[in-house]
Amino acid sequence: MKNTFEHALPNAQGYFGEYGGSFIPEELQKVMDDINTAYNECRQDPEFQSELARLYKHFVGRPSPIFHAENLSKKYGTPIYLKREDLNHTGAHKINHCLGEALIAKKMGKQKLIAETGAGQHGVALATAAALVGLECDIYMGEVDIAKEHPNVVRMRILGANVIPATHGRKTLKEAVDAAFEAYLKDPINQLYAIGSVVGPHPFPMMVRDFQSIIGNEARVQFQEMTGTLPDNLVACVGGGSNAMGLFTAFLEDKSVAIHGVEPAGRSLTQVGEHAATLSLGEPGVMHGFKSYMLKDEQGEPQLVHSVASGLDYPSVGPQHSYLKDSGRVQYGTANDQEAIDAFFELSRCEGIIPAIESAHAVAYAIKLAQQGEQGSILLNLSGRGDKDIDFVVENYGCDYGIESLI
Numbered sequence: 001m002k003n004t005f006e007h008a009l010p011n012a013q014g015y016f017g018e019y020g021g022s023f024i025p026e027e028l029q030k031v032m033d034d035i036n037t038a039y040n041e042c043r044q045d046p047e048f049q050s051e052l053a054r055l056y057k058h059f060v061g062r063p064s065p066i067f068h069a070e071n072l073s074k075k076y077g078t079p080i081y082l083k084r085e086d087l088n089h090t091g092a093h094k095i096n097h098c099l100g101e102a103l104i105a106k107k108m109g110k111q112k113l114i115a116e117t118g119a120g121q122h123g124v125a126l127a128t129a130a131a132l133v134g135l136e137c138d139i140y141m142g143e144v145d146i147a148k149e150h151p152n153v154v155r156m157r158i159l160g161a162n163v164i165p166a167t168h169g170r171k172t173l174k175e176a177v178d179a180a181f182e183a184y185l186k187d188p189i190n191q192l193y194a195i196g197s198v199v200g201p202h203p204f205p206m207m208v209r210d211f212q213s214i215i216g217n218e219a220r221v222q223f224q225e226m227t228g229t230l231p232d233n234l235v236a237c238v239g240g241g242s243n244a245m246g247l248f249t250a251f252l253e254d255k256s257v258a259i260h261g262v263e264p265a266g267r268s269l270t271q272v273g274e275h276a277a278t279l280s281l282g283e284p285g286v287m288h289g290f291k292s293y294m295l296k297d298e299q300g301e302p303q304l305v306h307s308v309a310s311g312l313d314y315p316s317v318g319p320q321h322s323y324l325k326d327s328g329r330v331q332y333g334t335a336n337d338q339e340a341i342d343a344f345f346e347l348s349r350c351e352g353i354i355p356a357i358e359s360a361h362a363v364a365y366a367i368k369l370a371q372q373g374e375q376g377s378i379l380l381n382l383s384g385r386g387d388k389d390i391d392f393v394v395e396n397y398g399c400d401y402g403i404e405s406l407i
């Protein structure tokens with residue numbers, strides 16, 4: 001590693017090496033600068049930090065436990081541990097950064113939070129934070145995802161948020177990002193665009209990472225308490241990359257810890273539009289206001305992407321992941337749709353835990369590591385629970401697992 005204070009990145013301009021930065025219209029740059037200033041104040045403000053800590057503990061239910069998955073460990077011949085972000089209020093890690101963003105918006109005097117959502121998890125977490133903190137909330141979501149993730153759409157509406165469909169292109173996450181961005185440009189002063197991962201222009205990749213780093217900070221202490229040592233391997237799925245950065249950050253300088261990010265290989269890695277393996281197959285470029293690896297088509301536009309997990313369905317990735325890939329500190333591999341579905345049932349039936357399909361990619365990869373002969377311990381981030389996915393999985397894959405339609 002080039003830099004021993006790696007997690008002190010990014011620099012003042014928001015760069016992680018050559019990635020990150022801020023590629024946005026001038027009038028928006030001023031707004032981003034204000035958010036950056038407000039965030040840096042909050043970061044050093046004991047009152048802000050203690051309010052966030054109070055909400056993490058009493059509202060989210062942190063610290064989330066680490067569970068030693070003994071059945072899975074026995075079956076695959078290596079110790080596997082799960083960081084249980086699935087147990088958080090609202091069912092995933094996203095509440096960690098949504099609460100932070102909502103508190104910052106409130107502090108800045110904004111009236112409304114707006115965001116895009118893929119699986120609906122970011123939308124639910126943000127609508128929850130908005131309700132708690134007392135802000136309005138508009139959520140943009142692809143029409144395809146609205147149909148697929150119906151329970152989350154209902155949740156957001158119950159929580160008082162407006163759910164606005166994105167109806168162009170593939171009608172999934174990327175289109176939702178476009179629609180939300182357009183709406184944001186109309187009134188960036190009174191709204192805060194609460195980005196849902198470690199992506200977007202500076203300061204978002206840094207800010208969302210910092211809020212999520214509670215995962216690894218807890219896990220590093222908990223794992224040592226449980227086992228007396230550090231884990232040999234970390235595994236997390238990578239969509240935009242927030243749950244992965246959340247787990248990885250505390251361990252970046254622990255040379256003995258191998259770190260693995262898992263991208264979605266979808267239906268096929270060799271066909272454009274059938275995967276979203278950005279770091280594995282993409283190249284550096286600029287999109288959605290930041291520089292990072294991305295999947296481009298021949299015109300240099302974002303490629304169509306696919307994953308069975310709506311939350312992983314994104315043609316770029318957080319800039320710090322691009323930096324960590326190039327520096328070699330993190331290895332990026334893949335799990336495909338079928339492997340994720342198999343792991344979804346495996347964890348459910350082996351351990352009594354139904355994972356989010358996104359998190360099932362990490363489970364699948366941990367199993368692959370074990371099958372390839374890895375003997376060291378594996379700590380994987382179970383980023384969310386699978387309640388939102390059960391209807392989709394049973395409808396599309398149930399018959400492979402002996403579940404006939406009940407209707």
Ligand SMILES: *Cc1c(COP(=O)(O)O)cnc(C)c1O
Pocket residue numbers: 092093094119121122196197198237238239240241242243244311312356358359383384385
């Ligand atoms: C959104 C989501 C992801 C993907 O987002 P990251 O920013 O890559 O973490 C992963 N798991 C779950 C459960 C999600 O809801």
